[in-house]
Amino acid sequence: MSQQVFLVTGATGAIGKAIAIQCAIDHNHTVVLACRNKDKAKSVINEIIQLTGNLSIFSALVDLSNYHDICQLAERWSGPLHVLINNAASAPRRRQETREGIELQMATNVLGYFWMVKAFTDILKNSGSAQIINVASYWAGGLDLNDLEFNKRPYHNDTAYRQSKQANRMLSVAFSDKLKPYRIHVNSCHPGDVNSTLSHNLGFGGHETPGQAAQTPVWLATRSYEQQTTGFYYEYMRAVPCLFGRDKEAIQKLFIRCETYTKI
Numbered sequence: 001m002s003q004q005v006f007l008v009t010g011a012t013g014a015i016g017k018a019i020a021i022q023c024a025i026d027h028n029h030t031v032v033l034a035c036r037n038k039d040k041a042k043s044v045i046n047e048i049i050q051l052t053g054n055l056s057i058f059s060a061l062v063d064l065s066n067y068h069d070i071c072q073l074a075e076r077w078s079g080p081l082h083v084l085i086n087n088a089a090s091a092p093r094r095r096q097e098t099r100e101g102i103e104l105q106m107a108t109n110v111l112g113y114f115w116m117v118k119a120f121t122d123i124l125k126n127s128g129s130a131q132i133i134n135v136a137s138y139w140a141g142g143l144d145l146n147d148l149e150f151n152k153r154p155y156h157n158d159t160a161y162r163q164s165k166q167a168n169r170m171l172s173v174a175f176s177d178k179l180k181p182y183r184i185h186v187n188s189c190h191p192g193d194v195n196s197t198l199s200h201n202l203g204f205g206g207h208e209t210p211g212q213a214a215q216t217p218v219w220l221a222t223r224s225y226e227q228q229t230t231g232f233y234y235e236y237m238r239a240v241p242c243l244f245g246r247d248k249e250a251i252q253k254l255f256i257r258c259e260t261y262t263k264i
């Protein structure tokens with residue numbers, strides 16, 4: 001069996017690290033961790049190698065809230081990419097902006113996923129067949145297409161977070177339609193409730209372990225081509241009806257809004 005290449009964003013965090021570990025258990029998998037902190041990435045690589053014995057674990061430094069950083073990551077990439085797992089997210093308690101002036105949750109949680117898919121589309125297309133897993137959440141809703149960056153509404157991190165996770169689910173459907181002809185399958189999922197920096201900022205604890213939360217994204221990511229689906233939202237390894245994925249008009253509007261951010 002030829003080597004399958006996985007790219008996992010936010011792999012220094014609670015769930016991302018667990019996803020990377022579970023992907024690395026199979027030594028036919030090369031796992032690349034897309035992280036912004038070099039030291040954290042190094043330590044996670046060592047941990048994964050120790051735990052799994054898989055030596056094909058690498059890191060790629062990238063700020064996932066920055067369009068140009070993501071484009072450069074894709075330009076530097078050599079070889080195939082079979083599985084992209086968008087997982088990195090943040091939920092700062094106060095409204096913050098990136099150096100380009102984009103509200104941080106919109107930039108990282110929504111555009112970070114969107115830009116990764118866009119930047120890696122050609123690479124995924126040339127890899128035979130590929131999958132994109134967007135780690136979203138059941139905790140989703142309240143998207144305001146007229147105020148994606150909380151310029152008109154008061155910022156609350158939970159409101160911005162729920163909006164961003166709704167957007168993940170909607171954009172997964174948009175990309176699944178666009179990429180299906182190229183044998184690229186796109187699904188989103190809820191991982192599980194885990195104690196992490198992100199959940200702590202949102203004021204939640206967690207009753208599941210990172211390992212449990214990694215199960216659904218890893219199950220999706222490692223299914224054979226024949227078993228794969230596209231355009232679905234999953235919880236606990238089951239497809240769950242998703243109202244956000246049915247509103248094609250809103251999905252199209254959101255997609256167009258996201259595209260305007262690729263011109264910055």
Ligand SMILES: NC(=O)c1ccc[n+]([C@@H]2O[C@H](COP(=O)([O-])OP(=O)(O)OC[C@H]3O[C@@H](n4cnc5c(N)ncnc54)[C@H](OP(=O)(O)O)[C@@H]3O)[C@@H](O)[C@H]2O)c1
Nearest residue numbers: 010012013014015063064065088089137193194196197198
């Ligand atoms: N925890 C839960 O209960 C829960 C429930 C439902 C869904 N989720 C989803 O699961 C995913 C992972 O969440 P988590 O709980 O594991 O969060 P976490 O532990 O806080 O990890 C977040 C990860 O994202 C990275 N990250 C944030 N901003 C970044 C940026 N600009 N550039 C590069 N990397 C960046 C962080 O990097 P650093 O290590 O450098 O900070 C970290 O690796 C998220 O998509 C979240 O929405 C979580």
